[in-house]
Amino acid sequence: MIPSFRAGRCALLAIAMALPLVAFSQAPAYPARPVSIVVPYSPGGTTDFVARVAATYLGAATKATFIVENRPGASGTIAMAYVAKAAPDGQVLYMNEMTSTAVGALIPKLSFDPDKDFIPIAILAETPYVLVVNEKLPVRTLADLIAYARANPGKLSYGSGGVGSGPHLAGELFKSLAQVDIRHVPYKGSGPALQDLLGGQIDVLVTAAPTVASLAGKLRPLAVAKPKRLGILPDVPAAPEAGLPDFVVSNWFGLAAPRGTPDKIIQTISAAADQALKNPEAVQKLVTGGAEPLYMGPEDARRKVASETAKWSALVKSAGIKNDN
Template sequence: MVIKRRALLGGLAGAPALGLNQASAQPAASDSAGRFPDRPVRFVVAYAAGGAADNQNRLAAQKLTEIWGKQVIVENKPGGNTLIATETVMRAPADGHTLLSVSLPFALNPLMFDRLPYDPFHDFMPVGLISTIPNILVVHPSFPARNVAEFVAYAKANPQKIAVAHTGIGSVTHLSGELLYDIAGIEVTTVAYTGSAPAHIDVLSGRVQAMFDSSMLPHIAAGRVRALGVTSKQRVALLPDVPTIAEQGFPDYDAVAFYGLVAPRGTPPEIVEKISADLRTAVQQPETQERMKTLTFLPGNTTPAQFDQFIRNEVSLWGDLVKRRKIQPGS
């Protein structure tokens, strides 16, 4: 399968919302937005503290705290393929004070679970994209491969002998690997964790040989892991000597993570619009962009309607792979 990476962020201006409650695309009209927020705001994150999802949410939360003058609290609720966090926010009051940080599993879970307690396109309203981010395939220094071709060759000679960590079925850390295995025709053993931080412990110790992840830069610099390839079409500025996977014999390979915010259905549209506008202000500030650069994040800049379309395009990009690889909870 060939998955063509999006050219969405520049081309979404004016794109209509296709779901996730179209009311969120309507102009602000009431005084409720002017009073928002009137107490602390929660970002509920479906992953453990310390990983990429947690880092970018804390950065956005810090900037919105400065803008609003009210504390934005990041609350980590890992587990259940993101279902624990998702249900928490779905049942929260629809007033904008409890928001869900979403990534790919939010949209792909319906393709993997026979029954879900939520519908991503009806139970939530899109707010905006915080960031996109490439992952990096890293291995423990004891692993013999020094590039992606050698990684693939080792996997072919040793089927299912490579253990690869990821942050949950359907996460981009998981699907980045599945895409490579699919294109290269290899099989490995995957090991699920509740977030990047606990996975790092096992990768750094050598209990698990490899991982696709975005928050290993300090460990790469220190030589505690070896970077084999970047999952995006472009190299990472902070790792200019690490080629992309596409450059290493797999030209159709392209996998980028995203993080954004959604609100419970029924949240007043004017509040959704205010949060979205303030989020765009927060992530476009020069100091925010500089910090994101050090973490290899690319700042988002979407309206609720554009973020809706972005999520739908992600489902289209990854859905076929999920079906063909028969990816399900526990797979």
């Protein structure tokens, strides 16, 4: 009886030791349920567009469901706060972009830390900016505009989609680099700013290149805020050619997760993003919508976000930009 008893004990022990392995092997693979990509703006904009393309092809890459959840308002902080407080399990992601990196400097008192409460996962695409002027303005080049602005301080105006928006930051960067005095006129969105530029109510706008390309002949583009020329605007000089090599502004779009999200999940999403951007259909959709595919993995994305945060936070402080929300 004793050998039989011992054999029974050994069998039970073996089963007990195997249980954790069985439980682990049966753990649900990520993602276990639909993943939300939270966008800080209303549907229809470029950020929302990139998020929807990402959702479609991340879903295809992971054989899972990704959905877009729009939470607009308060310079993007409503969406950021929501994601920052979400469970760090990869089920709620944030659609990160250029203006998100200026939030900490723009709004000092927040319920979350923009730098510490998010983990960059990947960069997916970008849309370079272009400086355009009303065609009736007596300037033909960026050098002409700078000379005219210096000769007429405070006379010219530039528009934006609101305080802290991409066009606002871009306009202030131009002012700082060119050392000119141009008035800022904020609008409730870039659409109204563009309409007033066409109508002559404002003189200058720094906005996404696709918008400018579609209005050829109605506005005068003077410079692409990028080191190289763009294929959709081949006749417009790049910033270095125009005389302002540091005038580099490109809205970029990426994914971020709440702090504490396991590295395995970060790597899974990043790999899926890489796979998605190798899909010709995804690339074509982004290009057609005016966004240039640009993949960066977690490490490069973190460096990108840190660099952009330092750049735009310094500009917000030096320009004395105050949030109006």
